[in-house]
Amino acid sequence: HAKMNGRNDFAGFDVEMDVLLRNRRRVETDLREALVSLDQFRVHYQPVYNAVDGVLTGFEALMRWQHPARGWVSPEFFIPVAEESGLIRDIGQYVLQTACEAALKWPEQSIAVNVSIIELQDVDYVKKLAAVLSATGLAPERLELEVTETAVVTAGTCEENLKAIRKMGVKVALDDFGTGFSSLGRLTQIDVDRIKIDKTFIHGFDQSDSDKAMVRAIVELARATRLATTAEGVENVAQVEFLQAIGCDALQGFYFSPAVPADKVPELLAAKPALPSPAARESVNRI
Ligand code: C2E
Ligand code: MG
Ligand code: MG
Ligand code: MG
16 A cells, blocks of 8 residues: 555654664563563463363463563564574473473373474574473473474475484474465474464364365374374354364364363363263264
């Protein structure tokens, strides 16, 4: 639009950019400060359920930042700033350490932690990961690292790290699948344990049959390749039923629960399965 309206809008755009950049720089300064005492940071945990029987199988750790003046700042905003400034390394270590410690209290559950490509490009990432595992005593098999498509297709240190991570017994999940650039066919060549289908596809179910077809294709191909599947952003029962019908393995979303503080996790662990058992469903269907 700026181009069509001539010079003035270009000037306006520059001013906006300037505000944005200054804002980013301030966020970076504030993040740096927050990393000193760590008391503005929290890790919340979102439960993940087995799609067949609704049994709680694990949690995803999600970073939360309460800025003294701005209040809660979304990770969608501060994670990119942390990545550009390199602060993601310290934030990532904090989340990993906190989540592994917390998971020890939930012995049956898996724990997923998001890892930035910036961290995965460090030659000493695996060493740091191994140190956290040995310091906390968490079994590597219970930990799953969520990485993006770019991390999975980037050769070099990133690739070597992912290989070493899986060799340690730590699982790797490909997050936000479908939003990146790789084709569906690439799924069969990717060395990961699980794919997480991006929530935009799940949210598209109501409006678009092509989103349903896409998710069905992803699940079928993943199954043929022996990759586990998780659907993220599940918000209603129609989505649950479709995902169960196509054989998706795990479900996560506000339909079940948002991410909660660690002290609310015992309530989730004590609750009954989040879905009726298949047997109960069948008997309802027969009536
Ligand atoms: P993600 O890893 O794909 O995490 C899922 C996001 O979807 C979370 O947003 C979660 O709160 C949200 N979500 C879960 N269920 C639903 C639902 O039913 N509907 C909707 N609309 N949203 C749902 P959140 O916590 O704001 O995090 C956003 C992104 O920020 C994450 O996406 C992840 O990429 C990044 N992030 C968060 N914590 C960390 C972290 O500790 N390290 C790194 N590197 N990235 C993080
Ligand atoms: Mg994730
Ligand atoms: Mg995701
Ligand atoms: Mg996401």
